[in-house]
Amino acid sequence: MPSFAALPRRLHGPSVRALYFLGLLPAAWYLYQAMTGGLGFNPVKGLEHLLGIWALRFLIVALFVTPLRDLTGINWLRYRRALGLLGFYYVLFHFTVYVVLDLRLDIHAVWADIVRRPYITIGMACLILLLPLAATSNGWSIRRLGPRWNTLHKLSYLILAGAVLHFVLARKSLTLEPAVYIAIAAVLLSYRIVRKPVLRWKRPKRQNQPVRQT
Amino acid sequence: MSVYHPPKISSNEITPQRVYLSRRTFIGGAAAGLVLSGTAVSASAAPLQAKPGSYKLDEKLTPKEAVTTYNNFYEFGVNKSDPAQNSGDFKPTPWAVAVEGLVNKPKTFGLEELMKIQLEERTYRMRCVEGWSMVIPWIGFPLKALLDQVEPQGSAKYVAFETVVRPSEMPGQSGFFQPLSWPYIEGLRLDEAAHPLTILAVGLYGETLPNQNGAPIRLVVPWKYGFKSIKSVVKIKLVEKQPETTWKNANAKEYGFYSNVNPAVDHPRWSQATEQRIGEGSGLFPDRRPTLPFNGYADEVASLYAGMDLKANY
Numbered sequence: 001m002p003s004f005a006a007l008p009r010r011l012h013g014p015s016v017r018a019l020y021f022l023g024l025l026p027a028a029w030y031l032y033q034a035m036t037g038g039l040g041f042n043p044v045k046g047l048e049h050l051l052g053i054w055a056l057r058f059l060i061v062a063l064f065v066t067p068l069r070d071l072t073g074i075n076w077l078r079y080r081r082a083l084g085l086l087g088f089y090y091v092l093f094h095f096t097v098y099v100v101l102d103l104r105l106d107i108h109a110v111w112a113d114i115v116r117r118p119y120i121t122i123g124m125a126c127l128i129l130l131l132p133l134a135a136t137s138n139g140w141s142i143r144r145l146g147p148r149w150n151t152l153h154k155l156s157y158l159i160l161a162g163a164v165l166h167f168v169l170a171r172k173s174l175t176l177e178p179a180v181y182i183a184i185a186a187v188l189l190s191y192r193i194v195r196k197p198v199l200r201w202k203r204p205k206r207q208n209q210p211v212r213q214t
Numbered sequence: 215m216s217v218y219h220p221p222k223i224s225s226n227e228i229t230p231q232r233v234y235l236s237r238r239t240f241i242g243g244a245a246a247g248l249v250l251s252g253t254a255v256s257a258s259a260a261p262l263q264a265k266p267g268s269y270k271l272d273e274k275l276t277p278k279e280a281v282t283t284y285n286n287f288y289e290f291g292v293n294k295s296d297p298a299q300n301s302g303d304f305k306p307t308p309w310a311v312a313v314e315g316l317v318n319k320p321k322t323f324g325l326e327e328l329m330k331i332q333l334e335e336r337t338y339r340m341r342c343v344e345g346w347s348m349v350i351p352w353i354g355f356p357l358k359a360l361l362d363q364v365e366p367q368g369s370a371k372y373v374a375f376e377t378v379v380r381p382s383e384m385p386g387q388s389g390f391f392q393p394l395s396w397p398y399i400e401g402l403r404l405d406e407a408a409h410p411l412t413i414l415a416v417g418l419y420g421e422t423l424p425n426q427n428g429a430p431i432r433l434v435v436p437w438k439y440g441f442k443s444i445k446s447v448v449k450i451k452l453v454e455k456q457p458e459t460t461w462k463n464a465n466a467k468e469y470g471f472y473s474n475v476n477p478a479v480d481h482p483r484w485s486q487a488t489e490q491r492i493g494e495g496s497g498l499f500p501d502r503r504p505t506l507p508f509n510g511y512a513d514e515v516a517s518l519y520a521g522m523d524l525k526a527n528y
Contacts, residue, residue, distance in 0.1 A: 035497045040295065041284040042346060042492060044500055101498050109485060117483050173393040173464060175292045
């Protein structure tokens with residue numbers, strides 16, 4: 001495996017905090033733009049869509065951590081919780097803009113959307129599925145749940161699939177942008193299917209090396 | 215947002231081409247580039263004379279910048295800002311519209327000829343199927359004026375329309391990923407087409423149509439969702455059977471042939487009960503208002519659909 005200059009241990013904490021800070025910048029920037037006319041003539045829709053796209057991006061990058069480590073040895077594990085939580089925060093922002101600014105707190109309309117419109121049903125299901133994951137994204141829960149934590153957090157695969165579907169169905173036609181997200185999600189999710197054989201294939205090689213040397 | 219408004223200039227103030235071309239040669243190089251980029255904004259729009267029309271609204275006009283920079287025209291890209299950004303290479307002149315099919319006098323009309331039909335200004339609401347709306351001062355003439363010239367035959371029941379196909383000038387029509395099939399096609403029942411509200415527009419806001427809004431000539435059917443108002447029309451054909459239409463072909467469950475604005479019939483993926491009026495309200499709190507049956511034109515057009523199930527014929 002290639003070796004990369006490791007980040008000094010004392011910078012681990014600050015680098016995670018920096019990620020939270022940087023990760024929240026797009027939301028702040030788009031909010032500012034929406035208020036000052038920078039998002040064009042339909043700022044609420046613009047803001048809603050951009051927050052949704054960024055939620056999808058963070059969820060994708062969070063699920064990219066494992067294949068990246070498996071295949072290249074680059075270890076971003078310390079950033080995975082921040083990436084996942086940023087995804088969750090953007091989902092919350094996206095939902096808040098939809099309910100408060102787009103539908104003006106018309107709860108009846110929100111409910112009608114959720115039960116009648118499949119892409120909104122799917123989006124809402126993803127938000128609900130994210131709640132237990134966000135609530136257990138802390139050291140205490142990991143220790144407390146043990147192996148069950150891993151099982152619980154496999155929900156993220158379902159959530160990513162749902163999020164991409166939500167995005168694709170919300171469009172009037174299949175264009176390049178959603179197609180790219182479908183492709184990325186498909187690669188990330190199918191990697192989970194082939195992961196065990198891939199690791200098995202990588203591992204014996206490493207173990208065999210000392211044997212051959214003797 | 216500060217946006218450049220091209221000034222209205224009368225023809226006697228315009229420098230003859232011979233003179234400004236020689237000046238450009240003199241200025242040359244970088245300066246010429248500046249002049250060209252400066253004029254690009256207004257290159258496709260020229261002042262247009264029209265008599266005040268009989269259709270006016272008490273509602274506030276949607277700002278011209280919104281009308282010309284926020285719209286759908288998939289031939290130039292799928293994002294709302296794409297038409298304004300990607301339509302610079304489109305050449306709306308010379309232009310001709312072929313009117314054919316079940317007519318006694320089929321004819322191809324040059325744009326100049328069409329512009330000689332009495333033009334009038336009409337302010338119409340425009341309701342997009344996506345849930346937003348505008349108020350736009352169009353310049354045009356009733357489609358009926360054109361249909362009368364070709365004399366539809368008794369067997370003609372529908373009118374089919376077709377948009378130009380020019381991948382070299384319309385970036386949305388080239389590339390390996392095409393959201394729709396071209397040409398964009400639309401259709402109306404003959405009585406809808408001949409209705410006095412239905413116009414062929416050649417201008418908006420006192421000028422010829424900008425490329426992004428369907429230059430040089432487009433349909434405007436104000437009581438139907440915006441996608442029915444086909445842009446950059448090259449062919450009008452009178453036919454007997456209901457013609458195919460682009461969005462219905464793309465997704466028949468979501469887009470019907472009629473596509474009349476109807477707050478009581480939801481799009482499968484969103485409600486049509488309300489609409490966001492573009493350019494009204496402020497920042498994070500834009501104007502959202504109830505959508506009116508037939509987009510507020512029920513008095514004029516509801517009788518066209520008497521006895522029809524508007525839920526089944528969406």
